[in-house]
Amino acid sequence: MRKITLAMAVTLDGFFEGPNREIDWHLVDEEVHRHHNERIKPMGGFLFGRVVYELMSGYWTTAGQDPSPPETERAFAAIYRDMPKIVYSRTLPPGPAEGNTTVVPEVVPEEVRALKEQPGGDLGVGGAELAAEFRRHDLIDEYWLYVNPVILGRGRPLFPESDATTHLRLADTHTFGNGVVLLRYERP
Secondary structure, rough: OEEEEEEEEEOOOOEEEEOOOOOOOOOOHHHHHHHHHHHHHHEEEEEEEEHHHHHHHHHHHHHHOOOOOHHHHHHHHHHHHHEEEEOOOOOOOEEEOOEEEEOOOOHHHHHHHHHHOOOOEEEEEEHHHHHHHHHHHOOOOOEEEEOOOOOOOOOOEEEOOOOOOOEEEEEEEOOOOOOEEEEEOOOO
């Protein structure tokens, strides 16, 4: 069975973006980028909210065509373009969309569970709001938190308040040369 994974950069104090939606504190150097490329290349698809989809597509759809970015960025652009994407959006028209993408209007837990039953690589959920919805329906199997060595003091927390408690098991850790620490948790 495929897993649904959430991979997100967070600050030491738990924010995924600053108070004005800034993410300029993300530390993504060649080592971190290479790690992400290796992690996502075998995946079976991305599950995005509209905002993340528009941000990602706005850059990565054409990024690999310019020879000036580092090889890790060009490699990610190729992976991104080829990867099947499901976008959950109430504002985009449902159905097939540009860039190997299908738009669906809402998260239906039974449909997501059926996706997990299909053959193929794991599925990556992207976007904090979509992740919160997936968490609410207990659909996330692994959490890959890339803790950046920064304290913002305020911003948008990755995990909004919830009445649900999710128990996890530490599966792996990795420290990158730039100070980012990966904490990978999975369901027990």
